[in-house]
Amino acid sequence: MDAIESDLVIIGGGGAGLRAAIAAAESDPGLSIALVSKVVPMRSHTVAAEGGAAGVIHPDDTLDKHFEDTVSGGDWLCEQDVVEYFIGQCTRELTQLEHWGCPWSRQDDGNINVRYFGGMKSPRTWFAADKTGFHILHTLFQASLKYPSIRRFDEFFCTDLLVEDGRVQGVLAFNIATGESVLLRCKAVILATGGASRVFGQNTNAGIVTGEGMGMAYAQGVPLRDMEFVQWHPTALPGSGILITEGARGEGGILLNKDGYRYLQDYGMGPLDPWPRPRAMELGPRDRVSQAFWHEDQAGRTVNTPNGSAVHLDLRHLGEKKIMERLPMIRELALTFAATDPVDSPIPVRPAVHYTMGGVPCDANGATPLQGLFAAGECASVGIHGANRLGSNSLAELLVFGRAAGESAARLARESTTAPANLEAQANEAEARHLKMLDTTEGERVAAIRAEMHDIMESGVGIVRDAERMGQACERLSALRERYRRGVKLDDRGRCFNTEWLTAIELGHTLQVAEAMAHSALARKESRGAHLRQDGFDKRDDENFLCHSMAWHQGDGPPRIDHAPVTITRSSPRERIYGRDSQPEQPAREE
Amino acid sequence: MSQTRTIVIECLRFHPETDEAPYYQSYEVPFTEEMSVLEGLQYIKDHLDGTLTFxxxxxxxxxxxxxxxxxDEPVLSCQTFLRDYHPAxxxxxxxAHFPILRDLAIDQTDFLAKLESVHPxxxxxxGDDPGDQPRHQTPxxxxDYLGYAQCINCLLCYAACPQYGLNDAFTGPAALALLHRYNADSRDAGKDQRMEVINAEEGVWxxxxxxxxxxxxxxHVDPARAINQNKIASTQDYFLRFLKPRGRR
Structure with missing residues (x-):
């Protein structure tokens, strides 16, 4: 097996990975940095983020408001000291992107323009039309080309973290094009592998968002934190799940049920007037808006489409000019994938899984409980999202904490004096395990196991949950993991560009992440943020559950769940109020 | 659900470990009104033949x-729909114009090197130090550059470009459009560094x-327009060099 030495290995080339790589390169140009990704960096899922990134810059906005919106939006499950750090760094990072050339949308006078997103007291979302993630990712990727110490391993698939003497000291990866393995030795690893939304079927995420980074850490004894908190984005196209940005509502779009009624007023986000105003109606937080859809659907007040029920997102009153200026991609997506022109008719939308609030626990420097391992971006649980992430906080997160992890990991690598461990035996054992899958002649197809996982998660761990269905999901996942272990039948037995084989390895990780989600959900006997139960635990229970869930890997068996304290600094839990009583300080938008 | 019909998808197959030359293989794929070519390929991979690679x-x-x-048309398979071809x-x-790694997966390393070459x-x-403030830039x-910043590096333009097909030393449409994207940005002062790429035989000419x-x-990036504008810039640069010799960097 080839071995390559680097000081630092970064797994994942999306926004967090690229920002970490640049930060590490800038902090010490002498460090060798390996940026390893299963896709060429500009294909990473950051590319699909649409609406924008949060940073206080509007004259009416303050850091305190960003703090309060984030902590109340997260239903008080946020690490408040980390949120404090985060809100203080967002604007600096978004400004840094401006200096690197990001085409932020501007006001007429040339200043940065910002818009409202859900759950915000003031407009805070920097945007580049409705392709913010695309522009951030390409700006970062292109800027990264200036740093000769960043060596890219494009289309290398990482399978295992290699731990010796209690420290991560290497990564096993396969070159996708050839199928050959490579041992990447290093002094520190940054996980920047993104979320795990593809655990579910109805999904806004790209096919690559499969959670194997979380799975790799989990398999090494790192707990996964708060995995039950899965975000449903309220507005995705039925069937395909393609995302229609919250920015559409930030610009004034409204949600209507089949009777043309703005139903959110019945779910604690009204009254209707005065409209628009912040933190009300369509500018409610994602958990509440998605849950309201579920109730409308149960009550039979949704619209039928060939791909299931939906409600209408109406943008017609914005007019063609504004739609073309602020939401051009939304118009194109609706035309291409829903045969609907939002200039003339409302877009049918429904909730779809969008974001993994939980992940690999780490501190504000990205350091995880495992020595030498850092995490940043969606794969991490740094603690800013709590039980429900606010829209626009994740793009800011991957910049703020990508940089923090890059700098911290660089420091660790620079100061590391321990002699490199012999990792060959471990790497060979892991390689053999993966290669053995190529010989399997019995068993089920990848697609069959994946479809079963989707069904389990959609039916058992959905928007609204109860003990019976979650319990069934846990049992079925356990049985499904057993079926996976018995064998995945592959048509493709070659090494070269064998995506069927790599998908099968990936699925092994994804199944365990699914199991961590289901068991964490079952153990949380309350409702908080995106975790909503209807079996007697329909209220928040701060006495027993103002705490993080921790899922611990137990080999072939189901995870062990325990709980860990939440850091509260200056905002004590209180009732989460939107709509009527949110007391806006000023009207939502001044034209 | 919408009605299901059947279409035949004929895929080019090539496995470098076993095949001396590419060949074609046909699959019968059931499809519904909204299914893309990509979803057709996914159906094949999931249900008919796990070896198909894309x-x-x-x-x-x-x-x-x-x-x-x-x-024979370069397209994104995700937004090309089977209904538009049925019943054929x-x-x-x-x-086209790229080496094949396997089946539908091409080798993109040449493009990535070209992208890097344009100082993107x-x-x-x-003298420009904005400090900790964003620079000003009017809408x-x-x-002036936003259109050229829309490139997703999908490489359809290289597959369509007859010049790249004849001579792959040509820097090519997407990389030159990206070069122009930065040249056209009011915050940028790197034209001179990029002029070498533009002037080279493999550049805009x-x-x-x-x-x-x-x-x-x-x-809708319009690389052709970006290249054309840089031909003007390159010509001016050529004549200016006689008037005002410039030190090479």
Missing amino acids: RWSCRMAICGSCGCMVN RIRVEPL YLIPST DQVQ GCTLVGECSEVCPK
Whole structure:
């Protein structure tokens, strides 16, 4: 097996990975940095983020408001000291992107323009039309080309973290094009592998968002934190799940049920007037808006489409000019994938899984409980999202904490004096395990196991949950993991560009992440943020559950769940109020 | 659910470990009204033949992974629909003008090297220090380059470009459009560094103005226009050099 030495290995080339790589390169140009990704960096899922990134810059906005919106939006499950750090760094990072050339949308006078997103007291979302993630990712990727110490391993698939003497000291990866393995030795690893939304079927995420980074850490004894908190984005196209940005509502779009009624007023986000105003109606937080859809659907007040029920997102009153200026991609997506022109008719939308609030626990420097391992971006649980992430906080997160992890990991690598461990035996054992899958002649197809996982998660761990269905999901996942272990039948037995084989390895990780989600959900006997139960635990229970869930890997068996304290600094839990009583300080938008 | 019909998808197959030359294989694929070519390929991979190899990710025309030739046209398979070809069969091949790694997956390393060669990042002037503030840029100034910043690096334009097909030393449409994106940015002062790429034989002068690149671009980037504007810049640069010799960097 080839071995390559680097000081630092970064797994994942999306926004967090690229920002970490640049930060590490800038902090010490002498460090060798390996940026390893299963896709060429500009294909990473950051590319699909649409609406924008949060940073206080509007004259009416303050850091305190960003703090309060984030902590109340997260239903008080946020690490408040980390949120404090985060809100203080967002604007600096978004400004840094401006200096690197990001085409932020501007006001007429040339200043940065910002818009409202859900759950915000003031407009805070920097945007580049409705392709913010695309522009951030390409700006970062292109800027990264200036740093000769960043060596890219494009289309290398990482399978295992290699731990010796209690420290991560290497990564096993396969070159996708050839199928050959490579041992990447290093002094520190940054996980920047993104979320795990593809655990579910109805999904806004790209096919690559499969959670194997979380799975790799989990398999090494790192707990996964708060995995039950899965975000449903309220507005995705039925069937395909393609995302229609919250920015559409930030610009004034409204949600209507089949009777043309703005139903959110019945779910604690009204009254209707005065409209628009912040933190009300369509500018409610994602958990509440998605849950309201579920109730409308149960009550039979949704619209039928060939791909299931939906409600209408109406943008017609914005007019063609504004739609073309602020939401051009939304118009194109609706035309291409829903045969609907939002200039003339409302877009049918429904909730779809969008974001993994939980992940690999780490501190504000990205350091995880495992020595030498850092995490940043969606794969991490740094603690800013709590039980429900606010829209626009994740793009800011991957910049703020990508940089923090890059700098911290660089420091660790620079100061590391321990002699490199012999990792060959471990790497060979892991390689053999993966290669053995190529010989399997019995068993089920990848697609069959994946479809079963989707069904389990959609039916058992959905928007609204109860003990019976979650319990069934846990049992079925356990049985499904057993079926996976018995064998995945592959048509493709070659090494070269064998995506069927790599998908099968990936699925092994994804199944365990699914199991961590289901068991964490079952153990949380309350409702908080995106975790909503209807079996007697329909209220928040701060006495027993103002705490993080921790899922611990137990080999072939189901995870062990325990709980860990939440850091509260200056905002004590209180009732989460939107709509009527949110007391806006000023009207939502001044034209 | 919408009605299911059947279409024949004929795919180019090539496995470097076992095949001496590419060949075609046909699959019968049931499809519904909204199914894309990509979803047809996924159906084959999931249910009929796990060896069929292709790239995809976002399935919403923004990641640039799924470019391929459908009936000789370079397209993104995720936003090309089977209904538009039925009842005829369709032929899916890897993007033209690139080496094949396997089946529909091409080798993109040549393009990535070209992308790097154009200094695709903001090069501010030496006196420009915005400190901790964003620079000003008016909406009109943003419009000067925003169109060229829409490139998703899907490589359809290289597959459509006859010049790149004849001589792959040509820097090519997407990389030259990206070069122009930075040159046209009011915050940038890196024109001189990029001029070498423009002036080279493989730079803008490699283009013979066929314009196919702009025709096939799924994001309306118009590389042909970017290249043409740089031909003007290159000509001016050529004459200016006689008037005002400039030290090489």
